[in-house]
Amino acid sequence: MSTDITPATEKTPTHAPETAGGGRIYRPLTDIFETDQCFSMMVEMPVVAAAAVEITFENRVLTIRGKDEPMRPENLEFAYAEYGEADFERAFTLWEDFDPDRIDAEMRGGLVTLTLRRAPEAQPERIALKGA
Secondary structure, three states: OOOOOOOHHHOOOOOOOEOOOOOEEEOOOEEEEEOOOEEEEEEEOOOOOHHHEEEEEEOOEEEEEEOOOOOOOOOOOOOOOOOOOOEEEEEEEOOOOEEEEEEEEEEEOOEEEEEEEEOHHHOOOOOOOOOO
């Protein structure tokens, strides 16, 4: 009888590179929406508490990091695990037309939502067409 169950101690996700410190980093799934006034991002961080999320914006690079908080019951050991413990990180290079003072972020149910507003001078203007 064969089994395809991998013990938790041997599980190494191929999509999660290791850091210099030996920990794994997951690249969270992200949906991006754009309008003339803003840019919105929805980033999945399912096991990260809001207090463990760090968002930085420097040199046009928006970086989102989240520290995984292991959910391991006391006095129990995993017999099988499909989700390895790791931190989350994703970075995006943005255009220069965003106003860094007008970035909003919130988290609900493991989903970080960012709204990046364009600077007023970067928003498109409509030009009225005069005609006879």
